[in-house]
Structures are given as structure tokens and as C-alpha cells.
Amino acid sequence: MHRLSPGQRWVVGLGVFALVLVVVGLVAVIVTVHASGWCLVESNGSDQTWEGCETDDSGIVWGGILAVIGLVHLGLTGLAGALVWTSTPGIGPRAPRPVREEFHVFTVGDLAGSATQDALFGRVFSVVEDVVPGWRFEDGASRPGRPDDSVAGSVLRLDAEWQLAILDRRAGPGQRRVRVDLASGGTAWVFTPIV
Numbered sequence: 001m002h003r004l005s006p007g008q009r010w011v012v013g014l015g016v017f018a019l020v021l022v023v024v025g026l027v028a029v030i031v032t033v034h035a036s037g038w039c040l041v042e043s044n045g046s047d048q049t050w051e052g053c054e055t056d057d058s059g060i061v062w063g064g065i066l067a068v069i070g071l072v073h074l075g076l077t078g079l080a081g082a083l084v085w086t087s088t089p090g091i092g093p094r095a096p097r098p099v100r101e102e103f104h105v106f107t108v109g110d111l112a113g114s115a116t117q118d119a120l121f122g123r124v125f126s127v128v129e130d131v132v133p134g135w136r137f138e139d140g141a142s143r144p145g146r147p148d149d150s151v152a153g154s155v156l157r158l159d160a161e162w163q164l165a166i167l168d169r170r171a172g173p174g175q176r177r178v179r180v181d182l183a184s185g186g187t188a189w190v191f192t193p194i195v
Contacts, residue, residue: 007084007087010084011080011081011084014073014077014081015081017073018073019074021066021067021073022070022071022074024063024066024070025067025068025069026063026067027063028062028063028066029059029060029064030063032057032060032063101159102158103158103159103161103163103164103189104156104157104158104182104186104188105158105164105167105188105190106130106142106153106154106156106180106188107154107156107190108137108151108152108153108154111154111156111167112156120170121158121163121166125157125158125159126156126157127154128154128155128157129152129153129155130152130153130154130182130183130186130188131152131153131182131183132181132188133147133149133183134146134150135150135190136149137151137153141175141191141192143192143193150183155186155188164177167191171191174194175192175193176191176192177190177191178192
């Protein structure tokens with residue numbers, strides 16, 4: 001039971017308790033029914049006299065009450081269990097957490113600074129230094145270059161697509177976003193003028 005949440009453990013415990021109530025109630029009814037009917041009135045050696053007698057039927061009453069309470073309890077536990085089980089993690093092996101998608105953006109400008117990130121997104125992201133081979137930086141913009149060119153800058157690791165949309169609007173209609181290969185082996189988006 002180590003994989004069950006506390007709520008699920010309560011449901012299992014209540015279910016077991018309800019089953020015990022039902023079983024004890026039914027056993028009390030069965031024992032009382034089988035024990036009633038004939039009483040030994042007289043016994044002289046091998047002669048025994050049996051007669052119908054009045055018996056205590058309270059076992060049937062209390063056993064029936066216990067069984068009914070157990071059944072009602074079991075039904076209510078089933079309803080509560082359905083709610084708890086669907087709102088808490090399952091019993092089975094834990095599924096691997098989905099990998100959170102990252103959107104890498106290569107920048108040479110002020111986007112690597114925490115003040116700009118905070119102003120744009122309301123938080124600061126992880127930034128690592130990297131290089132884009134085959135590109136050059138001139139006139140304040142990154143542009144495709146010769147194979148021996150390279151641009152050193154920073155890679156900003158965003159975690160949502162809406163953040164890329166903010167950068168698209170910030171870049172304006174004169175720039176487009178293209179995917180480039182980084183010297184570190186990954187890829188990133190870079191904004192470059194439309195030619």
C-alpha cells in the first residue's frame with residue numbers, strides 16, 4: 001500500500017471495515033437461525049426428550065441490523081472511493097513525467113539581461129553562452145554568413161510558446177524567426193532581418 005495516497009488508504013480501510021460489518025452480521029443471523037427450534041427438555045441416560053421451544057431471536061435482529069449497516073457503509077464508501085480515487089494519483093506504477101518543452105532563443109542583445117526578461121515575461125530565465133556557426137552579426141542583427149563565420153551570444157531557455165509570441169511581436173514585421181544549429185550541438189531560434 002506504499003503507492004496509495006492517504007485518501008486512498010482511508011477508502012481501502014473503510015471498505016474493509018464495511019465488509020467486516022456485513023460478514024459479522026450475516027454470521028450472527030445464520031448462527032441464530034440454525035440454533036433455534038428444538039430444546040432438550042429431559043435427559044435420562046440414553047432417553048432424551050426434545051421439544052419445540054422459544055428462543056432468543058435477538059441474534060437475527062442485531063445481525064440483520066449489523067449487515068444492513070455494513071451494506072450502507074459499503075455503498076457510501078464506494079461513492080466516496082470513486083471521488084477520492086479519481087482525484088488522487090493511481091495505484092499503478094507511476095508514469096514518467098512529461099518532459100517540459102523548452103524553447104531556446106539565441107540572442108546577442110539585451111534579451112540575455114534579467115531586467116529585459118523581467119519586463120517582458122515577469123520572470124527571469126536560464127541563460128547559457130553559446131555560438132552560432134555560419135552566421136555573422138552586423139548592423140545590430142544576426143544574419144546568415146559564410147561557413148567560417150560565427151556569432152557568440154547567449155541562449156535563453158523559455159518554457160512556453162506564448163513567450164516566443166511575445167518575442168515575435170517585439171522583433172516586429174521587419175524580422176523573422178529561424179531555427180539555427182548551435183556549436184554546443186543543440187538548436188535555437190534566432191531573429192534575423194527579412195531580406
